Amino acid sequence: MGRVFCIANQKGGVGKTTVALNLADAIAKAGQEVLLVDLDPQCNATGGLGHRPLPRHPLVSDQPLADGLLECATPGLRLLPGSRSFFDIDQLATAGTTASQQLVSHLTNCGNANDYVILDCPPSLGHLTRAALAASHEVIMPIQCEYFAMEGLTQMIEVIRDVMRQPGRNLQFGGIVLTMYDPTLELTREVDEDVREFFGDIVFETVIPRDVSVPEAVSHGQSVLDYAPRSRATRAMIELCLEVMNHE
Amino acid sequence: MGRVFCIANQKGGVGKTTVALNLADAIAKAGQEVLLVDLDPQCNATGGLGHRPLPRHPLVSDQPLADGLLECATPGLRLLPGSRSFFDIDQLATAGTTASQQLVSHLTNCGNANDYVILDCPPSLGHLTRAALAASHEVIMPIQCEYFAMEGLTQMIEVIRDVMRQPGRNLQFGGIVLTMYDPTLELTREVDEDVREFFGDIVFETVIPRDVSVPEAVSHGQSVLDYAPRSRATRAMIELCLEVMNHE
Ligand SMILES: Nc1ncnc2c1ncn2[C@@H]1O[C@H](COP(=O)(O)OP(=O)(O)OP(=O)(O)O)[C@@H](O)[C@H]1O
Ligand SMILES: Nc1ncnc2c1ncn2[C@@H]1O[C@H](COP(=O)(O)OP(=O)(O)OP(=O)(O)O)[C@@H](O)[C@H]1O
Ligand SMILES: [Mg+2]
Numbered sequence: 218m219g220r221v222f223c224i225a226n227q228k229g230g231v232g233k234t235t236v237a238l239n240l241a242d243a244i245a246k247a248g249q250e251v252l253l254v255d256l257d258p259q260c261n262a263t264g265g266l267g268h269r270p271l272p273r274h275p276l277v278s279d280q281p282l283a284d285g286l287l288e289c290a291t292p293g294l295r296l297l298p299g300s301r302s303f304f305d306i307d308q309l310a311t312a313g314t315t316a317s318q319q320l321v322s323h324l325t326n327c328g329n330a331n332d333y334v335i336l337d338c339p340p341s342l343g344h345l346t347r348a349a350l351a352a353s354h355e356v357i358m359p360i361q362c363e364y365f366a367m368e369g370l371t372q373m374i375e376v377i378r379d380v381m382r383q384p385g386r387n388l389q390f391g392g393i394v395l396t397m398y399d400p401t402l403e404l405t406r407e408v409d410e411d412v413r414e415f416f417g418d419i420v421f422e423t424v425i426p427r428d429v430s431v432p433e434a435v436s437h438g439q440s441v442l443d444y445a446p447r448s449r450a451t452r453a454m455i456e457l458c459l460e461v462m463n464h465e
Numbered sequence: 466m467g468r469v470f471c472i473a474n475q476k477g478g479v480g481k482t483t484v485a486l487n488l489a490d491a492i493a494k495a496g497q498e499v500l501l502v503d504l505d506p507q508c509n510a511t512g513g514l515g516h517r518p519l520p521r522h523p524l525v526s527d528q529p530l531a532d533g534l535l536e537c538a539t540p541g542l543r544l545l546p547g548s549r550s551f552f553d554i555d556q557l558a559t560a561g562t563t564a565s566q567q568l569v570s571h572l573t574n575c576g577n578a579n580d581y582v583i584l585d586c587p588p589s590l591g592h593l594t595r596a597a598l599a600a601s602h603e604v605i606m607p608i609q610c611e612y613f614a615m616e617g618l619t620q621m622i623e624v625i626r627d628v629m630r631q632p633g634r635n636l637q638f639g640g641i642v643l644t645m646y647d648p649t650l651e652l653t654r655e656v657d658e659d660v661r662e663f664f665g666d667i668v669f670e671t672v673i674p675r676d677v678s679v680p681e682a683v684s685h686g687q688s689v690l691d692y693a694p695r696s697r698a699t700r701a702m703i704e705l706c707l708e709v710m711n712h713e
């Protein structure tokens with residue numbers, strides 16, 4: 218049974234897709250079978266690996282999931298692409314309906330066939346994110362070292378606690394990772410100190426530095442590990458990968 | 466009848482709240498009566514001006530709106546604070562129901578009592594954003610100069626066209642504003658060129674530079690105009706304000 222991670226934070230633009238995509242690639246390069254699932258209607262994880270979104274998301278059209286999986290540049294890494302039609306799912310499904318339960322059971326099955334499953338979530342606390350949390354064993358929360366980032370965390374943690382309390386779930390905190398880290402900024406150092414003081418050990422040692430090779434890699438449809446193997450962002454993603462894999 | 470602007474983009478973290486809050490402040494400093502409405506369940510516009518969110522949003526509890534308005538540091542600027550309870554509105558209201566129509570009629574009334582009304586939206590294309598678009602005369606779309614930013618625009622523009630086509634709406638493009646602009650990065654210059662080539666005149670001349678005084682101002686609960694009056698971000702916000710006010 219594989220480890221299912223959800224990368225979530227309702228604050229927008231904090232690096233969810235960047236962490237999901239590059240962590241998936243790093244773990245695959247470490248020899249594991251990895252599935253990256255794009256649950257965001259923006260389909261940035263899909264575009265970031267050079268693929269196009271599908272008209273209907275494989276998790277909702279009645280085809281077998283295996284038909285929808287795409288191979289990626291790194292052997293062992295497969296992508297379940299996103300679809301813009303998630304927009305109608307988010308509109309239709311309420312938390313208790315069959316659509317959401319179907320999503321959870323599909324995602325749980327993905328866990329059986331892979332060593333790691335990584336779910337990229339949209340910037341919201343709606344039922345897509347809740348369904349993803351319900352199907353996960355661990356949640357990783359990327360946060361930027363800025364004031365807004367801390368404010369929204371309490372709301373996110375309440376939702377995570379909600380899901381943890383549901384019967385049959387085994388969700389745990391996978392950790393908080395600081396992203397777009399710029400050590401020359403006083404604000405970055407201040408937020409880093411606050412977050413580690415407040416959250417203690419669940420904050421990863423590794424921080425992801427602000428590095429232009431990250432957005433450049435996206436415009437080439439590659440992970441930053443493939444696009445700029447000697448960059449600081451690549452080194453940090455590999456360190457994060459080792460921390461996550463040793464964190465059993 | 467005041468001008469009602471909606472600041473929207475489903476891509477997260479592109480500078481919607483930063484533009485909404487600081488533009489509202491700049492226009493108020495230019496002597497206009499301005500109302501800033503926080504429609505985002507994260508309540509960043511509320512926190513960014515040093516106020517706390519309300520338990521129930523004034524737009525949904527049956528109290529008169531005037532009771533919920535808060536004065537801000539700049540005379541002429543008032544804030545309709547957000548509420549985390551928007552979460553249940555986003556869950557309950559579907560596009561056609563009374564809650565959404567009530568939202569639209571409330572927001573339209575706001576327009577009558579102010580010279581400018583500025584709506585800050587969450588990072589999504591859900592019905593909160595659609596209701597805000599339906600109540601607006603102009604939509605301003607902040608975008609970051611990065612690859613993901615362009616990808617999501619087409620989806621956003623489709624939704625805007627949808628709303629423009631609805632009977633009785635008078636929504637127009639207010640413009641695209643480039644944010645977190647760093648002229649030393651090649652990617653920034655490339656995206657700038659692509660966006661202006663593709664969208665032509667609707668892109669504002671003014672760009673908002675990446676400037677650490679923006680997040681610092683947030684942690685002090687002030688607009689960047691009050692926190693760092695001589696910063697590059699403040700100068701850009703004032704220029705944007707002049708462009709918007711002259712853009713009738
Ligand atoms: N370490 C980094 N250095 C530089 N830029 C980065 C870094 N991480 C992310 N970015 C850029 O910041 C933007 C936001 O990142 P990303 O899209 O991963 O965030 P997100 O949380 O997934 O956003 P959304 O909330 O829209 O899903 C992207 O354009 C990305 O290229
Ligand atoms: N010009 C700028 N220079 C430096 N930092 C900026 C700038 N504009 C915004 N930021 C920072 O980037 C982050 C994202 O900005 P902001 O919260 O305004 O985006 P948003 O689109 O409203 O996000 P969301 O999608 O979560 O609503 C914030 O922490 C903000 O302080
Ligand atoms: Mg994302």
Ligand SMILES: [Mg+2]
Nearest residue numbers: 481482505509
């Ligand atoms: Mg915002």
